[in-house]
Amino acid sequence: MTSAATAPGGGWLRAMPAVFVLIWSTGFIVARYGMPYAPPLKFLAVRFALSLVCFGVWVALARVEWPKQRAQWGHLAVTGILMQAGYLGGVWAAVHAGMGAGLVALLVGIQPVLTAVWMSFNGGRISGRQWAGLVLGFAGLVLVVSRKLGQGAEVNALTMTLVVMALLCITAGTLYQKRFVAPCDVRSASAVQMAAALLVTLPFAALESQGIEWNAYSGGAMAWSVLALSLGGSSLLYMLIQRGTATAVTSLLYLVPPCTAVMAWLLFSEPITLVTVLGIALTAVGVSLVVRSGR
DSSP states (O other): OOOTTTTTTTTHHHHHHHHHHHHTEEEEEHHHHHGGGGGGHHHHHHHHHHHOOOOHHHHHTTTTOOOSSSHHHHHHHHIIIIOOOOOOOHHHHHHHHHHHHHHHHHHHTTTTHHHHHHHTTTTTTOOHHHHHHHHHHHHHHEEEEHHHTTTSSSOOOHHHHHHHHHHHHHHHHHHHHHHHOOOOOOHHHHHHHHHHHHHHHHHHTTTOOOOOSSSSHHHHHHIIIIIIIIIIIIIIHHHHHSSSSSHHHHHGGHHHHHHHHHHHHHHOOOOOOOHHHHHHHHHHHHHHHHHHHHH
């Protein structure tokens, strides 16, 4: 019998979580490049529109089937609104409003615990080993971002509301997709999600008075956001949710802030302390416990 590791494509399937974390971790890096030159919702509206065009062309060239049932279109639209418009809109708007990226990462990083609590109250089985992994992962996350928490992070009613909205949206979207979205091609599914996110974001983007200043930084941030984050990262997240347990998949998001810290060190020479290294190690161990227990 052929195992998953030796079957055709098995190596890619095993690499998917690592590739997803690497791509998803570039989100705050992109924000650093593009945020000074564009308001968050206008930037995201353009990103969703360009992503929709790319997915549409991809679907047409590959002759991919669209979802056949009307209910499936509705379920995909809900996940697109929650996981794209709601989550990204909340995170980018909070950073633009003055909350430090480290604090945003920490608050959104509560998602794996929130997911596990929801599942435990709704008949899901969360083992003791998984709970231990969740706690370790969160502790490591706190250590990684602790150095940035006091660096001008602004906490007020607006920024907290935006971050809590983002946290609830990504958690609800993950659980909703796992529960209601039937397996279908990731390209056509992503196109539907991007269309729904665009329709919801456009009215709010129109309220922003600032326009987008196009230059090498904002253009590069947009290109990476569309090609890597939307076509790559969002598609991988969709496939991971379809293939794995919600708790195991969301635990991967614990690895995003540590990975982002390493990228910031390489690109911007932001220092990595011994506490950061310890936090990264704790996070990796915690995620390993959750993922292995969730298989």
